[in-house]
Structure formats: structure tokens, C-alpha cells
Amino acid sequence: MSDCLFCGIVNGSIKADVVYRDETVIAFKDIVPRAPVHVLIIPTAHIAMLSDLTPNDDKIVAAVFRATGKLAEQLGVAKSGYRIVVNCGADAGQTVFHLHYHLLGGRQMGWPPG
Ligand code: AMP
Ligand code: ZN
Numbered sequence: 001m002s003d004c005l006f007c008g009i010v011n012g013s014i015k016a017d018v019v020y021r022d023e024t025v026i027a028f029k030d031i032v033p034r035a036p037v038h039v040l041i042i043p044t045a046h047i048a049m050l051s052d053l054t055p056n057d058d059k060i061v062a063a064v065f066r067a068t069g070k071l072a073e074q075l076g077v078a079k080s081g082y083r084i085v086v087n088c089g090a091d092a093g094q095t096v097f098h099l100h101y102h103l104l105g106g107r108q109m110g111w112p113p114g
């Protein structure tokens with residue numbers, strides 16, 4: 001999608017600190033990290049939010065989750081613990097409407113989130 005920030009990262013027109021990439025998934029460091037480890041894991045296909053997923057996207061969702069688990073190991077937080085966050089819509093604070101999973105770790109996190 002031409003006016004989407006994260007599609008720009010996928011196609012290389014916007015620079016990002018990419019930590020993982022394959023055909024289906026890209027992960028890159030969040031530009032405003034909220035924890036010592038904070039990466040965003042996104043499908044390379046433009047899907048705005050969870051409620052837009054269709055059964056055709058099942059393989060994409062599986063690939064994103066598999067990459068998330070592998071990244072937690074690679075980034076050294078699999079044992080200490082980490083959190084996956086998907087903000088959906090205005091009340092949750094979603095600002096970029098290209099589906100993305102926040103992977104946060106490297107510090108103690110509170111519950112419930114604010
Ligand atoms: P959300 O609020 O859940 O939609 O998350 C969007 C995230 O994208 C925020 O944590 C931003 O800090 C992050 N972000 C915005 N622009 C960039 C960028 N150019 N590179 C990396 N992360 C970004
Ligand atoms: Zn997009």
C-alpha cells in the first residue's frame with residue numbers, strides 16, 4: 001500500500017534497523033523503544049489490523065508467530081520472559097495501520113497495561 005509507513009520499510013523506501021527478514025515476515029527495531037528489547041514483527045503483505053485477517057492469511061499468521069518465538073531466542077529474552085502486544089484500534093493506541101506485533105523484553109513489566 002503506497003501510503004503505508006510499514007509497507008515503505010518492507011519495500012526499502014523507508015530505512016529501518018531490520019533484525020529478521022524472509023518472504024512473509026520482517027522484524028525491525030522500534031524507533032521509540034519502550035524496553036531494552038523492542039522489535040516490531042510484521043507481515044510483508046499489507047493487512048491493516050487483526051479484524052481484517054481472512055482464512056487466506058492463516059499461513060502468514062503462523063509465520064509471524066513462528067518468527068516471533070525465534071526472535072525472542074535470538075534477542076536473548078526467551079528465558080527471562082517477554083511480552084507480545086498487538087494494539088488494535090484507537091482505544092488501544094494503534095498508530096500504524098499495518099498489522100504489527102510488538103515484542104518487548106529485557107525488563108520487568110507491569111500488569112495490567114495502562
Ligand atoms: P502502534 O502504536 O501499536 O501502532 O505501534 C506503532 C509503533 O511503530 C510505535 O511503537 C512506533 O514507535 C513505531 N514506529 C513508528 N515509525 C517507525 C519507524 N520508522 N521505524 C520503526 N518503528 C517505528
Ligand atoms: Zn502496509
